[in-house]
């Protein structure tokens with residue numbers, strides 16, 4: 001499906017304004033693995049544009065991201081938060097070098113934590129979650145169940161349909177379905193990965209509360225070495 005039809009589907013499911021989502025997506029020029037802007041582990045450009053559009057539309061105060069790699073989706077999300085003029089991103093990756101390509105100008109809103117995301121400290125709540133870590137069944141299911149406790153408005157998982165091309169090592173969709181009870185996906189033209197998404201019927205936007213301090217202090221993005 002083309003990107004705009006994918007956004008129309010997401011808008012219908014999330015009771016969002018499709019025209020506004022499409023207009024937001026058109027602002028985005030961060031690119032993806034297919035445009036050569038980001039390496040092979042990253043999202044396709046249209047997927048990044050959809051994540052960006054949702055962050056623009058939902059105006060999350062706090063986003064949690066699992067799986068950074070060189071920083072493609074991190075950059076899509078931070079660019080959207082910057083355009084919103086509000087919100088922070090908290091990302092977790094096993095690799096201390098992850099996020100190496102996130103532009104310095106965007107790092108003010110970013111906290112990066114190194115560790116296994118199943119055990120790493122997370123904020124107590126989030127408005128928006130993007131999950132793109134390890135893609136086996138057990139990790140994805142346990143991760144999504146943990147992320148659900150943050151009570152976000154939406155959870156997105158990447159590589160929902162990668163198993164159709166690369167086989168059963170990719171178990172994102174079965175795990176997503178088991179953890180969140182839905183198998184809603186979009187697969188945009190040219191992508192072999194796809195996004196699964198879940199809108200939380202119990203989400204309530206509470207007044208802003210202080211972000212909980214993690215047990216171990218995370219390294220502040222941009223202050224490496």
Ligand SMILES: C[S@@+](CC[C@H](N)C(=O)[O-])C[C@H]1O[C@@H](n2cnc3c(N)ncnc32)[C@H](O)[C@@H]1O
Nearest residue numbers: 042043067069072073093094116117132133134
């Ligand atoms: C597909 S890449 C992320 C790509 C990135 N979201 C993008 O689109 O630009 C997956 C990342 O998950 C990280 N990862 C794998 N297992 C993990 C775990 N248990 N905890 C935290 N990060 C993990 C890997 O180090 C890798 O950087």
